[in-house]
Amino acid sequence: MTDFVQLWVYLASTPLFGLTATLVTYVIAAIVYERFGRAPWANPVLWSVVCIGGVLVVTGTSYPRYFAGAQFIHVLLGPAVVALAWPLWLRRSELRRRGAALTIAALVGGIAAAGSAVALGWAFDLPGDVLRSLAPKSVTAPVAMGIADRIGGVPALAAVFAVVTGMVGALSAKYLFGLLRIDEWAVRGFALGTVSHGIGAARALQVNADAGAYAGIALGLQVLLATLILPLAFHWLA
C-alpha cells in the first residue's frame, strides 16, 4: 500500500499525469457518451470534470500540479478560437444574407443571458466580484476570462461559470426547445451557440450539421459582441 502511495505521489508530480488523466478520462467519457446515444446527461465534459476533480480532491493533488500537464490541452483553446473563423467563412453567403438578423439575435440573446445572470445574482445576494465573473459566462471560457479580468471579476471563476453554462445549455437545450416548440435546426443551434458557446456548439455539431454550423456562427458573434459590450456596460454602471 505504501508502495502504491509512493508511486502515486511520483506520478502525480510529473506533468505527464495531468495530460494523461485529461485525455484518458475524456476518451472514456466520450465512448460512454456514444454508448448512451449521445444523451445530453452523459455529456463528456461534465463527467470528465467530475471524475478528474473527484480524483484531485480525494488524493489531495493540487490543481496547479494537475494543470502543469493539462495546460498542453488548454493551450489549444487559443488556436481553436482563431479557427472559429472557418465555420463563419463556410457560411459566408448565408451570413451576408441573414447577417443583420443573426447579429441582432446574438446581441439580444447575449444581453438577456448576461443581464438575467447579473440581475438574478444580485437578487440572490451574491458578492460583487462573483456578479462580475458571472456576466461573461455565455462567452467561450478563454475569452470570458479576459473579459472578467477587464470588468473586475475573477478570471478563474469566470472560466468555471462559462464551462457550467456550456454544460447546462448542452444538457437542457433539447428539452427547452421542445417545450418552446422550436423546430428549426438553424435556430436551435444558433441559440445554443449564443448562450452556451463552445460546449453548446460541440453538442450542436454532434446532433445536426446545420445546428452545428449556426452554433459556430453564434459562438463567433458572441465573442466579438461580448468583448466589445460587456466592458462598456460595466463602465457605465460603475
Added chain:
Amino acid sequence: MMALRGLAILLVLQAAGEALAHAFALPYPGPVLGMVLLLLALQVSWVRAPVQAAADLLLAHLSLLFVPIGVGVVTHLDLVSSYGVRLLAVIVLSTWVGMAVTALFLRTLLPSAAEGPCGND
C-alpha cells in the same frame, strides 16, 4: 501534414492578434483578433485547405479543450459550498432565459428559416 500546417497558420494569427492587442492596447483578446485576421486571410486560396484541416480537428474535439479549466472548480470549493445552490440557480435560469430569448427572437426575424421541422433533439 495539412492539419499541422493549418495549426501553424492559426498560431501565427493568434500571435499576430496578441501583438496587435498589446501594441494598440485594444480591448480584444489575442485569439479574437486572430479570428478576425483569419477571416481576412481566408480570401487567399492556399490558406483554406490547411486551415480547414486544422479547424476540423480542433473544433471536432472542442469540448475536450474545456476540461482543464472546468476541473478548476476544485480551487473554488469554498465558494461552491457557501453559494453553490444560488450560483447553480442563477446559471441555469439565465441560460434558459438567454436561449429562449435568442431562439424566439431569431425565429421572428427569420420567417423563412424553416429548414424542415424535426421530431426530437
